[in-house]
Amino acid sequence: TTYWKVLATEDVDVKGLAKAGELLRQGGTVAFPTETVYGLGADARNTEAVQKIFKAKGRPSDNPLIVHISHRSQIEELAAAPNEAVSRLLDAFWPGPLTVVLPVKDGALSPLVTAGLDTVGLRMPDHPVALQLIEAAGCPVAAPSANRSGRPSPTRAEHVREDLAGRIDGIVDGGATGVGVESTVVEYTADGNGDGTGVLHVLRPGGVTAAQLRAVLPGVEVREASAHLSEPSAAPRAPGMKYTHYAPRGVMTLVQGEDPERVLARMQRELDEARARGERTGALTFREHADALCADHVVACGSLGDLETVAHGLYAALREFDEAGVTFIIGEACPESGIGAAIMNRLRKAAGDRVIEAD
Ligand code: TXA
Ligand code: MG
Numbered sequence: 001t002t003y004w005k006v007l008a009t010e011d012v013d014v015k016g017l018a019k020a021g022e023l024l025r026q027g028g029t030v031a032f033p034t035e036t037v038y039g040l041g042a043d044a045r046n047t048e049a050v051q052k053i054f055k056a057k058g059r060p061s062d063n064p065l066i067v068h069i070s071h072r073s074q075i076e077e078l079a080a081a082p083n084e085a086v087s088r089l090l091d092a093f094w095p096g097p098l099t100v101v102l103p104v105k106d107g108a109l110s111p112l113v114t115a116g117l118d119t120v121g122l123r124m125p126d127h128p129v130a131l132q133l134i135e136a137a138g139c140p141v142a143a144p145s146a147n148r149s150g151r152p153s154p155t156r157a158e159h160v161r162e163d164l165a166g167r168i169d170g171i172v173d174g175g176a177t178g179v180g181v182e183s184t185v186v187e188y189t190a191d192g193n194g195d196g197t198g199v200l201h202v203l204r205p206g207g208v209t210a211a212q213l214r215a216v217l218p219g220v221e222v223r224e225a226s227a228h229l230s231e232p233s234a235a236p237r238a239p240g241m242k243y244t245h246y247a248p249r250g251v252m253t254l255v256q257g258e259d260p261e262r263v264l265a266r267m268q269r270e271l272d273e274a275r276a277r278g279e280r281t282g283a284l285t286f287r288e289h290a291d292a293l294c295a296d297h298v299v300a301c302g303s304l305g306d307l308e309t310v311a312h313g314l315y316a317a318l319r320e321f322d323e324a325g326v327t328f329i330i331g332e333a334c335p336e337s338g339i340g341a342a343i344m345n346r347l348r349k350a351a352g353d354r355v356i357e358a359d
Contacts, residue, residue: 001161002170017129020172021136029053031146031160032133033174034125036097036182036207037153037315038160039068039143040168041133047110050142054112056167058149064115065142066099066123066183070134078108078140079120085198085220086188092216095126097179097207101187113142123183129174145182152246152315152350155180159319180312181342184208188220199223205342207311224341248318250282250326252351256333257358264292266358267330271295274328282326284317286310289332297324307340314343318350 002023004016020030024041027049031040040056042049044067054061067078072090075082079102082090086100104120114120125131134141145153148163157173164171184206190198199221202210213222253270257263264285271281271294283295290300301317302309321329331351336344348355 001165001168003157003161003173004170005157005173014132017132017136017172020170021133021138023170024049024133024137024141025139027052028169029056030133030170030172031154031157031164031168032130032143032172033127033157033177034068034130034143035127035177036125036179037155037177038146038157039066039125039130039141040146040160040164041068041137041141041143043137044109044113044140044142046139047112050110050112052168053142053144056164057144057147059144060149061112062115063144064117064121065113065144066121066185067109067113068130068134068141068143069122069124070131072124074140075102075122077105079104079122083188083190085200085217088216089186089200089213093208093212095124095131097123097126097183099123099183099185099204099206101185101203109140110142119187121185127174127177129172133172150247152248152318153182155312155315159315162319176312178312179207179308180314181339181346182206184213184342186213197221201225205345207339207342209338210341211338225345246315246318246346246350247352248326248329248350249322250280250329251354252284252321252329252331253354253356254331254333254347254351255356255358259359260289263332263358264289266356267332268293270330270356271328274330279328280324280326282321282324282329284321284329284331286332286334295330297321297326304334307334307338307343310334311339311343314346 029042029052042053099121101119101121146160154160155177185204187201202224255267281295282297283293286304287300299317301313334340
């Protein structure tokens with residue numbers, strides 16, 4: 001695995017990126033930073049190359065990949081033209097953490113990318129290194145998160161190395177990612193209400209919040225993905241949502257409730273009982289509450305007063321528990337407003353839907 005360090009993102013190592021782009025063009029796999037998480041890229045038109053992504057990640061082949069582009073004009077070669085509503089979203093959020101699902105053009109991409117669906121998820125990342133790499137590759141770049149399947153997504157190049165060194169051809173290190181959770185995946189359907197207006201389905205909550213989507217599309221119903229894994233959702237689903245993703249090695253349970261004191265008390269009780277059983281315990285909480293909990297390993301993940309900081313640190317926090325050899329984790333829930341919806345979606349998955357109500 002070749003490793004390129006691209007230190008300052010304003011002054012990218014153009015030579016390194018040219019080589020990494022060449023590797024992609026020749027059918028290799030290269031991990032690279034985006035504003036959300038690190039992606040593992042390959043030429044989306046080349047089936048042999050795309051196969052390497054699935055193999056390196058251990059990813060189930062029925063889970064389609066997002067295709068990354070660097071210019072809006074590339075949509076034309078790959079998918080049906082966006083309608084007015086989707087165009088407004090692209091105006092507002094591209095480049096950025098929004099993936100739009102569109103009908104795929106016949107023969108434009110390897111069938112492995114779409115996993116047999118007749119649609120493709122497209123995204124233009126808001127990261128200078130990602131954009132210049134796609135540019136250098138000169139092809140649409142299929143890229144899932146650059147983790148082994150079932151591990152937390154990587155937000156630093158070290159995470160990619162932990163999971164994939166020796167299994168992929170290159171890693172472009174651009175430092176820590178910004179947003180920290182993946183892009184929001186949306187699909188617009190015209191036949192939603194029966195009243196002529198369409199529905200925007202949020203297939204996966206992410207870096208763009210439902211409120212931001214509604215602000216751009218005031219006349220359109222924005223239907224959020226069901227928060228609970230077990231609840232059947234009315235929306236067409238992102239196939240990837242059914243897998244237990246982002247799982248730390250320890251068994252994790254979330255505690256939620258209106259009253260923080262009761263939540264913390266319940267968390268501590270669970271931790272004490274687990275410790276008495278001989279578990280190595282971990283607590284996932286926020287800066288405001290870190291001193292209130294006692295466990296073998298306490299991680300303060302950002303601040304409740306600024307949920308963006310929680311999203312930014314979430315996956316690194318989950319990885320910390322693995323490094324500490326923790327076998328039992330109690331996590332504190334956060335409010336589901338704004339980016340909190342994406343955070344809680346990921347936390348619920350990491351916890352395999354184990355959630356305790358404190359009140
Ligand atoms: O932020 C991100 O989106 C990151 C970075 C690397 O860009 N990528 C990412 O990819 O998270 P991945 O493969 O880990 O997740 C892709 C999600 C999955 O839930 C998948 O099922 C869904 O997008 N998806 C992809 N193509 C789809 C399609 N045609 N229809 C419905 N869902 C789709
Ligand atoms: Mg992923």
